[in-house]
Amino acid sequence: MIQKRHTRLASEEYKNKRRQEKRVHRRKKREWERKQFEEMEPHRAGNGARAFYKKINESMAPFKPRIKACRKEEGSLLSRKEEILNRWWRYFSALLNEGVEETFEAHDMQDDLYLPDPPTFNDVVDALSGLNNNKAPGEDEIPTELLRYGSEELHKALYDILTIWIDERIPEEWKAGIITPLHM
Numbered sequence: 378m379i380q381k382r383h384t385r386l387a388s389e390e391y392k393n394k395r396r397q398e399k400r401v402h403r404r405k406k407r408e409w410e411r412k413q414f415e416e417m418e419p420h421r422a423g424n425g426a427r428a429f430y431k432k433i434n435e436s437m438a439p440f441k442p443r444i445k446a447c448r449k450e451e452g453s454l455l456s457r458k459e460e461i462l463n464r465w466w467r468y469f470s471a472l473l474n475e476g477v478e479e480t481f482e483a484h485d486m487q488d489d490l491y492l493p494d495p496p497t498f499n500d501v502v503d504a505l506s507g508l509n510n511n512k513a514p515g516e517d518e519i520p521t522e523l524l525r526y527g528s529e530e531l532h533k534a535l536y537d538i539l540t541i542w543i544d545e546r547i548p549e550e551w552k553a554g555i556i557t558p559l560h561m
Contacts, residue, residue, distance in 0.1 A: 427511070465558050495542040502532050516555055 413436055420429035446454050447461045455461050496504075508521040524531070541547055 465556075469556055496536075496539060498533070498536050501536045501539065505532060505535070516550075516553055 413432070417429055417432045419425070420432065445458070445461070446456050447464050449455055449464065450467075455464055505524050505527070508525045510522055510525070512521050514520050524535070
């Protein structure tokens with residue numbers, strides 16, 4: 378390959394190309410910012426102050442590169458999403474089930490344990506009204522706002538679900554939990 382010499386003409390050509398490149402990047406950045414402002418505008422004008430400020434904070438935050446990798450038990454790196462998720466599953470299974478014995482001796486727990494009276498309907502309504510807004514829903518995907526501001530019919534249905542107090546058995550669905558890795 379023949380290299381160009383650093384002549385005045387080559388230097389001027391390089392400077393012109395750099396100017397063109399900077400113009401293109403400035404134009405692209407302005408287009409991107411305009412698009413971001415157009416996405417924010419409905420939230421500003423409407424009733425979405427939370428979404429509006431979230432967009433502003435996202436636009437002000439610096440770029441943070443993310444590494445999507447995880448180490449195996451022996452120390453080598455995993456990079457495929459499925460492998461990483463399986464590794465996290467194995468890690469939390471070992472962590473959360475450590476020291477748990479599958480069998481235990483059954484004995485009369487009535488003598489050892491004081492159980493308060495079953496909750497009343499008003500107890501359930503008070504607990505629901507004490508829920509915080511804007512929290513992530515659980516496995517059932519029901520937002521807390523729906524439970525909190527639901528009708529009396531909903532509150533009665535939830536009160537009826539609390540038969541675990543009488544049956545003394547926790548449904549299997551309630552034993553499940555969601556663990557979300559924050560790096561993904």
